[in-house]
Amino acid sequence: MKTIKVNYLARVEGEGALRIRFRGDQVRDVELRIFEPPRFFEAFLRGRHFAEAPDLTARICGICPVAYQMSACAAVEDALAIRVPDHISDLRRLIYCGEWIESHSLHMFMLHAPDFLGFDGALEMAKSHRDAVSRGLAIKRAGNELIRTLGGREVHPINVRVGGFYSLPAPAELRALIPNLTAARESAREALEWMSHFEFPEFERDYEFVALRGERNYPFIGKRLQSNKGLDIGANQYDEAFEERQVSHSNALQSVIKARDHYVCGPLARFNMNFDLLTKVASEAARGVGLAAPCRNPFRSILVRCIETIEALEQALTIIEYYDGKGAAHVEAKARAGTGYGLSEAPRGTLYHRYRIDEAGLIDDANIVPPTSQNQPSIEDDLREIAPRMLTLDHAEATRLAERAVRNYDPCISCATHFLKLTMERE
Amino acid sequence: MNRPRARIIGIGQDTAGDDGVGIAVARHLGTLEVPADIEIIERAEPSAAIDLLSDGIKQVVFIDALVDGAKTGRVVEIDPSQHNAADGRPLSTHGIGLLEAIELARTLDRSAMPQRITIVGITIERPSRYRAEVSAPVAAAIPIAAKLALGQLGIAR
Numbered sequence: 001m002k003t004i005k006v007n008y009l010a011r012v013e014g015e016g017a018l019r020i021r022f023r024g025d026q027v028r029d030v031e032l033r034i035f036e037p038p039r040f041f042e043a044f045l046r047g048r049h050f051a052e053a054p055d056l057t058a059r060i061c062g063i064c065p066v067a068y069q070m071s072a073c074a075a076v077e078d079a080l081a082i083r084v085p086d087h088i089s090d091l092r093r094l095i096y097c098g099e100w101i102e103s104h105s106l107h108m109f110m111l112h113a114p115d116f117l118g119f120d121g122a123l124e125m126a127k128s129h130r131d132a133v134s135r136g137l138a139i140k141r142a143g144n145e146l147i148r149t150l151g152g153r154e155v156h157p158i159n160v161r162v163g164g165f166y167s168l169p170a171p172a173e174l175r176a177l178i179p180n181l182t183a184a185r186e187s188a189r190e191a192l193e194w195m196s197h198f199e200f201p202e203f204e205r206d207y208e209f210v211a212l213r214g215e216r217n218y219p220f221i222g223k224r225l226q227s228n229k230g231l232d233i234g235a236n237q238y239d240e241a242f243e244e245r246q247v248s249h250s251n252a253l254q255s256v257i258k259a260r261d262h263y264v265c266g267p268l269a270r271f272n273m274n275f276d277l278l279t280k281v282a283s284e285a286a287r288g289v290g291l292a293a294p295c296r297n298p299f300r301s302i303l304v305r306c307i308e309t310i311e312a313l314e315q316a317l318t319i320i321e322y323y324d325g326k327g328a329a330h331v332e333a334k335a336r337a338g339t340g341y342g343l344s345e346a347p348r349g350t351l352y353h354r355y356r357i358d359e360a361g362l363i364d365d366a367n368i369v370p371p372t373s374q375n376q377p378s379i380e381d382d383l384r385e386i387a388p389r390m391l392t393l394d395h396a397e398a399t400r401l402a403e404r405a406v407r408n409y410d411p412c413i414s415c416a417t418h419f420l421k422l423t424m425e426r427e
Numbered sequence: 428m429n430r431p432r433a434r435i436i437g438i439g440q441d442t443a444g445d446d447g448v449g450i451a452v453a454r455h456l457g458t459l460e461v462p463a464d465i466e467i468i469e470r471a472e473p474s475a476a477i478d479l480l481s482d483g484i485k486q487v488v489f490i491d492a493l494v495d496g497a498k499t500g501r502v503v504e505i506d507p508s509q510h511n512a513a514d515g516r517p518l519s520t521h522g523i524g525l526l527e528a529i530e531l532a533r534t535l536d537r538s539a540m541p542q543r544i545t546i547v548g549i550t551i552e553r554p555s556r557y558r559a560e561v562s563a564p565v566a567a568a569i570p571i572a573a574k575l576a577l578g579q580l581g582i583a584r
Contacts, residue, residue: 126534155471
């Protein structure tokens, strides 16, 4: 039996490993092992006041704290029957744009692009692709500036609260960001053209893509979750449609659709489910590099992330253009007993929060389903399908291919337990 | 402020326990009478400091937490040119380490790099649980690290 082992996955968030066992030329099993210890966030939310949920859950991840804040706010506000006005919704979308921009640019330029160009990392890639790396850093900076301006700081923003924000920015503060955001949008278009010439492995599967369906815009925060295979539910039906399973080889739960099984969330799913909602600028950029829905090749997710970066920059510029600074910073939130459900689109995929709150406003039950828990079974399916190709490669090349297949999903293991050691065993 | 002659950059985050000691030292420096041509800056993570190395500044001192197995609260001066960028693995794998960030800035624009870069490192234990404030041994190291950072710039305290 041959075993391919990657003992520690590089360029992914968190600690995990991969083992693939073969009998002859047949793949016997694939295990994406997430051994980062569980973090028990749901448990320590119990007994805490609902107002603490956005900031506590933001601590789950340093790369997508805004996503946790937004899903937490959506769920708490659902429980408290609060509806926020449009200017708050727009500013939430704006800070979320900042997170997509900084998170996607980090993944594309620092973690994923080196795979396509044969480098071990961004530092080696920068020696011969200086302009590309500089461009990536400038795009990321524009995203970080947006989060800092609206959220008070770049990582774990402090200006988000249930009902809205602690304070609203002055229009001039946001308008000051326009030059860098505009330059970043042009840089992202140039980057998309650059990346479109990468060599993408031939690989497609018949995935079930699950994503929020936008109402008017390409979605960040929303109410309806849909798939290309007929799923169409509200946030309050999430627990009926999905289940989280424990597997012996991973500290992360694996989420599946009860009626069918494995599915994919994240950029590829959002793109395929909402292609018609892309702004004209992002849609034209996609068509310019020959990309349209449906895209079923996960290796092309780097292109989709770049299109989503253009989308986020375009949406951000539009929100800022119309922002007048008027309106209350937040809606008052009064305690009442109830259960609330919240969905938003983190950079890596759909993030679900559910809270049950008592009359005093204390959380007595919480459930959080991050994107990596949802994508982990599909990552293993991709690896199972791609594994026979590894048998023709030496161990270093096989490991590189396996890691690429994992990085297509930009998994965040810190969120899921919360990465890779490849073991290939052949009988 | 006119163009600063040097920059002190504290790396870290609030409510990150001992991992936030870099910004705690930067804030402590803010309470001291530091010459006006010394810029004191906080950054949440190293990649956000790359720009601060390529704008023509002559000298930069970084202050950051260090997980090196030494006694918690030990303060050391590190010359990044004496280390391989890969030696300094970040605590988060979704970012880049300080040594990598410095090397990346050098790779992108060597001509614009400061003439001198040093790191003041404060040893912490590998964070394993939530903690808002820095621990007592790391708190005790804050003025020592501040003094060492100023000493790098020829300012005696």
